[in-house]
Amino acid sequence: MAAVSVRLGSIGPHWTAACRYAVTNLNLLFRRRGIGVALALHGAGPVISVVTDPGILGTLVHGRTSAETDGGGRLLRAEVRLPVRLTINTPNGIREAGIGMAEVVAAHEFVHALGHEPHNSHLMAQTMHKAMGDRPADDKLQAGAAAMPPLQLSDQSVEILKGIWG
Numbered sequence: 001m002a003a004v005s006v007r008l009g010s011i012g013p014h015w016t017a018a019c020r021y022a023v024t025n026l027n028l029l030f031r032r033r034g035i036g037v038a039l040a041l042h043g044a045g046p047v048i049s050v051v052t053d054p055g056i057l058g059t060l061v062h063g064r065t066s067a068e069t070d071g072g073g074r075l076l077r078a079e080v081r082l083p084v085r086l087t088i089n090t091p092n093g094i095r096e097a098g099i100g101m102a103e104v105v106a107a108h109e110f111v112h113a114l115g116h117e118p119h120n121s122h123l124m125a126q127t128m129h130k131a132m133g134d135r136p137a138d139d140k141l142q143a144g145a146a147a148m149p150p151l152q153l154s155d156q157s158v159e160i161l162k163g164i165w166g
């Protein structure tokens, strides 16, 4: 089992909580689907550094990730950039998106950092729509028929990750 470290910069309590959920729930998914990598906050192994970037609009549902890999596609180091504040439009105006929605955005970028380059479906869909919950905790990102959280990886994404991490 390969270990990868997620190192959180000064990203604020909201993103910190969302990234913790993303790490926990991606690990559960990886274990259930037999993908040989585990993330740990400030753990061992190559590092995914997480920062916020004022240049990324909070209205978007994507961050930006750059990853350096070895010849086998394995991670050497990566940087994940997230919008400073993730927002959602509501009938009462714009508010900060719930932790769950932020978890999906962070998890998407972490999976890119692990070497999953293409966009396909579920967690790794190119296009996701914000679905407002009755309360922020119930906000979802909708990718096709998949409403997340909970995080969902397509069979194709599982194969891509197994191809890199075993």
Ligand SMILES: [Zn+2]
Residues within 6 Å of the ligand: 062, 108, 112, 119, 126
């Ligand atoms: Zn992406």
